[in-house]
Amino acid sequence: xxxxxxxxxxxxxxxxxxxxxxxxxxxxxxxxxxxxxxxxxxxxxxxxxxxxxxxxxxxxxxxxxxxxxxxxxxxxxxxxxxxxxxxxxxxxxxxxxxxxxxxxxxxxxxxxxxxxxxxxxxxxxxxxxxxxxxxxxxxxxxxxxxxxxxxxxxxxxxxxxxxxxxxxxxxxxxxxxxxxxxxxxxxxxxxxxxxxxxxxxxxxxxxxxxxxxxxxxxxxxxxxxxxxxxxxxxxxxxxxxxxxxxxxxxxxxxxxxxxxxxxxxxxxxxxxxxxxxxxxxxxxxxxxxxxxxxxxxxxxxxxxxxxxxxxxxxxxxxxxxxxxxxxxxxxxxxxxxxxxxxxxxxxxxxxxxxxxxxxxxxxxxxxxxxxxxxxxxxxxxxxx
Amino acid sequence: xxxxxxxxxxxxxxxxxxxxxxxxxxxxxxxxxxxxxxxxxxxxxxxxxxxxxxxxxxxxxxxxxxxxxxxxxxxxxxxxxxxxxxxxxxxxxxxxxxxxxxxxxxxxxxxxxxxxxxxxxxxxxxxxxxxxxxxxxxxxxxxxxxxxxxxxxxxxxxxxxxxxxxxxxxxxxxxxxxxxxxxxxxxxxxxxxxxxxxxxxxxxxxxxxxxxxxxxxxxxxxxxxxxxxxxxxxxxxxxxxxxxxxxxxxxxxxxxxxxxxxxxxxxxxxxxxxxxxxxxxxxxxxxxxxxxxxxxxxxxxxxxxxxxxxxxxxxxxxxxxxxxxxxxxxxxxxxxxxxxxxxxxxxxxxxxxxxxxxxxxxxxxxxxxxxxxxxxxxxxxxxxxxxxxxxxxxxxxxxxxxxxxxxxxxxxxxxxxxxxxxxxxxxxxxxxxxxxxxxxxxxxxxxxxxxxxxxxxxxxxxxxxxxxxxxxxxxxxxxxxxxxx
Ligand SMILES: Cc1cc2nc3c(=O)[nH]c(=O)nc-3n(C[C@H](O)[C@H](O)[C@H](O)COP(=O)(O)OP(=O)(O)OC[C@H]3O[C@@H](n4cnc5c(N)ncnc54)[C@H](O)[C@@H]3O)c2cc1C
Ligand code: SF4
Numbered sequence: 001x002x003x004x005x006x007x008x009x010x011x012x013x014x015x016x017x018x019x020x021x022x023x024x025x026x027x028x029x030x031x032x033x034x035x036x037x038x039x040x041x042x043x044x045x046x047x048x049x050x051x052x053x054x055x056x057x058x059x060x061x062x063x064x065x066x067x068x069x070x071x072x073x074x075x076x077x078x079x080x081x082x083x084x085x086x087x088x089x090x091x092x093x094x095x096x097x098x099x100x101x102x103x104x105x106x107x108x109x110x111x112x113x114x115x116x117x118x119x120x121x122x123x124x125x126x127x128x129x130x131x132x133x134x135x136x137x138x139x140x141x142x143x144x145x146x147x148x149x150x151x152x153x154x155x156x157x158x159x160x161x162x163x164x165x166x167x168x169x170x171x172x173x174x175x176x177x178x179x180x181x182x183x184x185x186x187x188x189x190x191x192x193x194x195x196x197x198x199x200x201x202x203x204x205x206x207x208x209x210x211x212x213x214x215x216x217x218x219x220x221x222x223x224x225x226x227x228x229x230x231x232x233x234x235x236x237x238x239x240x241x242x243x244x245x246x247x248x249x250x251x252x253x254x255x256x257x258x259x260x261x262x263x264x265x266x267x268x269x270x271x272x273x274x275x276x277x278x279x280x281x282x283x284x285x286x287x288x289x290x291x292x293x294x295x296x297x298x299x300x301x302x303x304x305x306x307x308x309x310x311x312x313x314x315x316x317x318x319x320x321x322x323x324x325x326x327x328x329x330x331x332x333x334x335x336x337x338x339x340x341x342x343x344x345x346x347x348x349x350x351x352x353x354x355x356x357x358x359x360x361x362x363x364x365x366x367x368x369x370x371x372x373x374x375x376x377x378x379x380x381x382x383x384x
Numbered sequence: 385x386x387x388x389x390x391x392x393x394x395x396x397x398x399x400x401x402x403x404x405x406x407x408x409x410x411x412x413x414x415x416x417x418x419x420x421x422x423x424x425x426x427x428x429x430x431x432x433x434x435x436x437x438x439x440x441x442x443x444x445x446x447x448x449x450x451x452x453x454x455x456x457x458x459x460x461x462x463x464x465x466x467x468x469x470x471x472x473x474x475x476x477x478x479x480x481x482x483x484x485x486x487x488x489x490x491x492x493x494x495x496x497x498x499x500x501x502x503x504x505x506x507x508x509x510x511x512x513x514x515x516x517x518x519x520x521x522x523x524x525x526x527x528x529x530x531x532x533x534x535x536x537x538x539x540x541x542x543x544x545x546x547x548x549x550x551x552x553x554x555x556x557x558x559x560x561x562x563x564x565x566x567x568x569x570x571x572x573x574x575x576x577x578x579x580x581x582x583x584x585x586x587x588x589x590x591x592x593x594x595x596x597x598x599x600x601x602x603x604x605x606x607x608x609x610x611x612x613x614x615x616x617x618x619x620x621x622x623x624x625x626x627x628x629x630x631x632x633x634x635x636x637x638x639x640x641x642x643x644x645x646x647x648x649x650x651x652x653x654x655x656x657x658x659x660x661x662x663x664x665x666x667x668x669x670x671x672x673x674x675x676x677x678x679x680x681x682x683x684x685x686x687x688x689x690x691x692x693x694x695x696x697x698x699x700x701x702x703x704x705x706x707x708x709x710x711x712x713x714x715x716x717x718x719x720x721x722x723x724x725x726x727x728x729x730x731x732x733x734x735x736x737x738x739x740x741x742x743x744x745x746x747x748x749x750x751x752x753x754x755x756x757x758x759x760x761x762x763x764x765x766x767x768x769x770x771x772x773x774x775x776x777x778x779x780x781x782x783x784x785x786x787x788x789x790x791x792x793x794x795x796x797x798x799x800x801x802x803x804x805x806x807x808x809x810x811x812x813x814x815x816x817x818x819x820x821x822x823x824x825x826x827x828x829x830x831x832x833x834x835x836x837x838x839x840x841x842x843x844x845x846x847x848x849x850x851x852x853x854x855x856x857x858x859x860x861x862x863x864x865x866x867x868x869x
Contacts, residue, residue, distance in 0.1 A: 042386060049391070053420040055404055058386045076419065127420035283565050284547060289429040294417060313806040313839045333682045342417050344427040346544040 002225045002236075006216040009207055017212060022071035023200040025180030026212035026234050027091055027117050032065040033228035034089040034115055044082045044090035051145045051243030052127035056082050073155075075147055076180055078125040078296040078338050079361055084108050089115035089224070092361050093124070094188040095336035098369020099296035101193060102332050105379075106299035110322070111372055118194025118217070120201055122150055122254055123169075126341065133177035138165050182337030182350045185249030185262035189254045190247075193370045195221035202239060213239060213247055219236055266355055269303070277324070279318045281352055284345040287312060291339035291349050292325065297332045297368065326356045331376040332368045333357040390707040391418060391724035393715075395418075396431040396794030397477060398621040399423055399520075399541045400715025403432060405439075405707040413439055423520060423715055428538035430802065431794035438800055442691040442702035457733055458699045460742030463682045463698065464492065464655070470644060472668065473659035474499040474596065475629035477688065477730070478711025478723065479759070481703075484734040485659045485686070491743025493625075498543055498629050499661065500621075501640020505600035510607055510773040515630045517618035518589055524548040527587035530578075530615070531558040531567065532606065537851050539620045542591065557582055561789055562808060562843035563583045567838040572844050577739040584613035585703045593620040595792055596641045596666055597860045611775050621716055622797045624706075628714035631759040643667050645676050655682040660706075664692040665799040668790060668857045669831065670840035688730065692799070701737070703730030710748050712755060720760050786861035788827060788848045796853055806837040808849040814840060817868045824869035830854040834868050 002008075011024030017032075018025040034040045046054040054075045059065060080099030083090055085108075092100065097116050103109040125133075131142040131324035140157055147158040154166040155178070172178035191197045197215040214236065216222055228234045239247075269277050291297055294308060300306075305328060310321035333353045340350040361367060364377040394401040402421025406414040413436035419426035428435075441759065444456040451459075471489050473482055473496050486496045503511060523529065523545040535542035544568055546556060558567035573581055585592065588855035592606045603619075608611050610617040621627065639647075641663055646652035656677075662781040670692065677683055685697040688709070694700045703709075708725040715721060728748040735746040788807075795802045807825065819825055824835040827848065834856045843849065850857075850866065856864060 045385070047389075050420075053418070055389050055418075055491070057389060060386065064385060074420075126425070128425045129423065131420075232854070284536075284543055286429060286536050286543060288428060288433050288540065290417075290428055290433055293415070312803045313837050315839050317843065341425075342421060342427050344424070344429050344541055344544060346547060375851060 002216055002222045002229070004216055004218055004222060007239040008214045008216070008225075008236040009203060009211050009239045009243065010214055010234050011207075011211045013233060013235055017066055017069055020069040020275055021212070022069065023203055023209070024211035025069055025361060026214060026236075027119065027198050028066060028069045029233040030087050030117055030224050030228040031091065032062050033231035033233040034224060035060065036062050037227050037231050038298065039223065039227050040089045040113075041087045043125040044079050044088055046077075046091075048072070051148065052130060052142065058082055058086065058088070071119065073123075073129040073150065074125045074130040076126060076337065078294075078336050080109070080296040081125035083114050087113040089325060092116045092118050092194050093121040094118065094191040094193065095121075095186070095369075096296075097191045098188070098334040099336065101369045101372050102297040103192070103299055104372045105376065108299045115220055116191075116194040116196075117224065118191025118197040120197065120199025121183075121186075121188060123186065125177075125179055129177055129261060133172060133175075137167055137172060137175060137177060140197070142164065161280075169194065176309050180337045180341070181265060181348065182335050182340065182354075185258050185265050185354075187255045187258040187262075189251050189258075190207065190215070192217060196224055199247070201250045202243040203369065204240075204243050204246060213243065265351065267360075272291065276350060278322075281347060282318045282322050285322065285347060286345055287319070288344055290342040290344065294338045294342045295329070296336060296338060297329070297334055326353065329353055330357045330360045331364075331366065331378045334369050371378055389416070392427065392707040393624055393713050393721045393723070394432040394435060395624040395706055396429070396435075396798075397539060398475075398538060398623055398626040398716040400713065400717075400719055400721050401428055401432055401541060401623070402426070402721060403428060403435070405435070405565070406723055412436075420718060422495055423717070423721075424541050427541065427544070429794070431800075434802070436799075438689075438798060439705055439707075441705060442687045442690050442694060442700060444702040445694070445697065445700040447698060451791060453701060453729075453733055454736075457736045457740065460657075460684045460701060461697045461737055463684065464657070464737075464741055467655045467682065468553055469494050469655045469657055470639070470647065470653045471496045471657045471659075472499055472641065472644060472661050472663075473497075473629055473633075474641075474661040475627075476623050476660035477624040477625065477706065478709050478713060479625060479628040479632060479755040480623065480748060481659065481709070481712040481730050482632050482736065483751050484731050484738070484746050486632060487746060488657075488734060488738045488741065489742060491738055491741050496629075496659075498626075498633050499596040499641040499644075499666065500598075500626070500630065500638060501596070501643055502594050502600045502603050503630065506603065506607070507773045507776070511630075512609070513610075513617060514594060514603070514619050514773050515627055517716065518616045519717040520545055522616070523589055523591070523618070524552060526554050526589040526616075528583060528585070528589075529554055530582050530584055530588065530590045530609075531556065531560060531564065531838040532562050532592040532847050533620055534562065535566070535793055536564065536566060537791045541633060542620070550597060559789065561849050562841045562846060570842070574796050575603050578605075578609050579612050582609075582613075584609070584615040588613065588615035590615050590617045591620065592617065593792075595622050597790075597792075599653070607771060607773065608775050611771055611773070616663060617771070618716070622792065622794070625713040626754075627716055627718065628712075628759065631714065632755075642751035645673065648676050651679075653688040654795065655684070656680055657684045658693070659686045660688060660832050662687075662691040662693040666698075666797065668859050668862075669852065669855065670799060670853060671855060672831075672858075674689065686730070686734065701733050703733060710752075712752070714759065785859065786863040787846050788829070788850065788854070788857060788862045788864040789852070790857065790860040791849050791851045793851050794862070796851065802852070804852045806839050808839050808841045808843065809847070810843045810845060811840055812845050813848075813866070814838070817866055819868050826867050826869045827854070827856050827864040828866075829849045829858060829862050829864045831856050831862075
């Protein structure tokens with residue numbers, strides 16, 4: 001019997017899945033069970049290509065789900081858009097879950113049909129930066145990497161010949177590598193907005209490295225776990241008080257770090273200079289539209305407010321497109337970093353959006369993507 | 385998996401931008417970002433982002449009627465037997481298909497022209513440097529960059545490389561058609577002054593481009609500049625596999641597309657076989673190109689996409705979409721990029737054609753191995769090849785003939801519409817002509833008149849730039865008269 005609020009430690013009963021899983025293979029087992037028992041019609045998972053590349057797929061094949069074990073820290077995708085219009089179960093970092101909820105607020109995703117298996121997230125890295133980091137900091141050929149892990153603030157890489165090398169994330173970030181900028185100031189590390197919140201923080205003792213910590217956030221979380229237990233795919237036990245305390249402590253450390261870094265990443269700009277600052281930052285925009293296309297909270301179609309008033313024939317210093325987007329996303333931007341990732345001119349667009357959105361969201365004590373019932377402060381139309 | 389996901393490369397230019405094309409259950413296509421892609425880190429320009437809009441499947445045809453691919457191959461074989469054939473493949477498809485095409489050329493005792501006529505005018509010693517220049521990563525560590533292209537419009541994925549170089553302390557001088565925001569200096573100087581005025585040395589990089597309509601004199605000038613200043617050089621190129629086909633078709637005639645069109649007009653070319661290369665799109669004036677192609681006895685098109693030339697072709701042999709093909713491409717820096725697709729319909733069709741023409745059967749794996757042996761071993765992840773030629777005699781350098789200039793870019797090479805139906809002029813031109821805000825400018829040439837919206841840029845007096853093909857153009861530069869509408 002599983003209840004909302006339960007803090008559990010569990011693992012996949014299939015030894016292979018458990019072994020290949022990022023911690024205990026529980027997430028994979030829960031997703032596979034949801035599919036085979038008909039709780040959902042499809043599952044969204046990452047299809048591995050190599051250590052630095054994976055592609056999100058939508059599948060109804062249990063084997064494909066079982067093959068998707070493992071956490072890819074250097075594959076910074078957002079999965080929300082793959083869940084649209086389907087009855088799915090999906091893994092979700094906190095920002096994936098936030099995007100799903102924002103889409104649900106805009107009528108693009110039906111949360112009753114979407115099961116979100118949350119993954120704790122200390123941050124993700126850009127694959128090409130990671131490869132460069134491996135050469136520069138680890139003296140490892142990226143081709144030799146077979147696995148990676150984050151433990152006690154260190155990033156560990158395992159190589160073909162069985163060796164492991166660990167370097168403190170702080171050190172890596174000081175050298176210009178490490179997590180994406182948006183992940184550094186993110187303060188949502190445990191996906192309490194998902195149906196289940198799974199991770200390896202708090203997995204201690206004999207189970208360390210071979211089990212998943214799982215917090216049950218709501219009734220859908222109960223369903224997911226009970227379904228997987230019934231299918232014989234997972235075993236769970238209550239987490240010890242010590243495990244719970246350790247998890248909470250690591251989370252506090254990470255959240256505080258995020259808040260500290262936020263102050264560094266967003267130095268104050270005098271009011272008078274703000275417009276100039278935004279204009280200069282945007283001046284190399286090539287109007288590709290990728291930041292809109294990739295935005296996981298954008299629910300507008302191709303024809304939308306930001307594109308409507310924008311034309312290449314206008315030679316404005318800052319386009320209407322960006323002006324409209326700054327305003328439009330001010331209550332929904334979740335600072336997931338996707339737009340910066342894909343900007344062909346390397347404009348730090350997430351930082352610009354966040355610099356604009358965060359103060360306004362804080363003023364209204366509103367955090368996007370946490371609860372579908374929280375109405376965005378600037379919502380024009382409430383969809384029933 | 386529901387639908388398909390193809391790991392592929394953008395066909396817009398030779399940058400080699402990796403991406404995913406998703407095909408959903410209904411066959412609708414979507415672009416997705418492949419962030420581990422070395423050339424572009426998953427980033428795409430405006431053309432790459434709109435790629436699904438440009439995909440339209442080709443249909444096999446014989447004499448204007450839909451046919452099976454087998455019938456189209458048979459009809460093509462019948463018409464090619466004993467004919468005097470000219471072949472064109474600019475590099476809009478994989479190395480493996482290009483090699484298969486080249487094998488067919490061998491079987492018929494002819495060569496594949498890449499459309500880049502400029503190569504045949506350059507000493508072979510400098511081909512490696514023109515073919516594969518400095519790596520994109522190396523641009524970022526240059527101390528000075530001289531730009532002879534507009535990266536924003538023409539090769540957008542260069543922008544981040546140049547900005548990164550600037551962050552690393554580089555200075556940038558642009559010698560182009562209009563002021564570039566990322567340039568520290570925008571110079572409009574006499575070409576004879578480049579060497580003395582641009583401040584280039586062995587830590588500098590020159591970025592120029594070659595394409596089917598490039599003036600060979602201009603390329604020689606760029607090479608001389610590199611030779612005299614010791615600067616390294618990168619020639620950007622259109623077409624996803626321009627570098628691959630150049631290496632595969634080494635030593636061949638390398639007729640330019642304009643030369644081929646002249647040959648058709650003169651009657652010396654009667655049969656043209658093209659592989660994913662549409663002269664109607666590639667020539668500066670689509671209507672003139674279409675009229676020229678009508679003069680052919682046989683126009684045989686092997687293609688993966690629907691484009692204007694298909695409608696005029698005697699025979700169309702349709703192949704699978706580019707993203708679905710098994711095969712590889714080589715980008716401008718000599719990096720081999722593989723498609724995840726496994727379809728070999730195009731190669732199978734060319735194998736059948738080859739056999740009908742007395743050549744050998746071909747299979748994908750064999751072709752792929754040859755590609756690895758013949759070009760990849762020699763060129764993948766190359767060290768910069770220092771220029772091996774002497775300073776070149778430029779010959780009579782063609783003066784720019786017109787005031788309307790084409791800013792070639794992927795949309796233009798594919799003649800695809802975009803939000804670019806305007807020309808660029810400077811403020812003096814606006815004032816001189818009395819152009820009204822939001823009004824139009826009329827451009828008149830021997831080919832007619834067109835009214836265009838305009839955008840104001842900082843650029844030399846009297847010039848008119850366009851990033852869209854215009855019916856009044858007669859070449860990549862055209863003399864036009866202007867007036868306010
Ligand atoms: C980028 C990232 C950072 C993480 N950081 C932490 C952390 O700091 N602390 C912590 O306790 N836990 C962290 N986790 C979660 C942890 O690594 C495990 O995923 C979790 O413990 C579940 O383990 P499992 O064996 O049950 O998962 P598995 O059974 O191995 O299943 C993993 C699931 O994650 C999906 N997945 C893999 N990569 C990604 C990705 N990049 N984005 C979205 N989904 C993905 C896979 O498709 C699969 O469904 C992180 C996970 C990721 C992806
Ligand atoms: S057109 Fe060229 S620069 Fe643009 S996405 Fe395609 S390959 Fe990259």
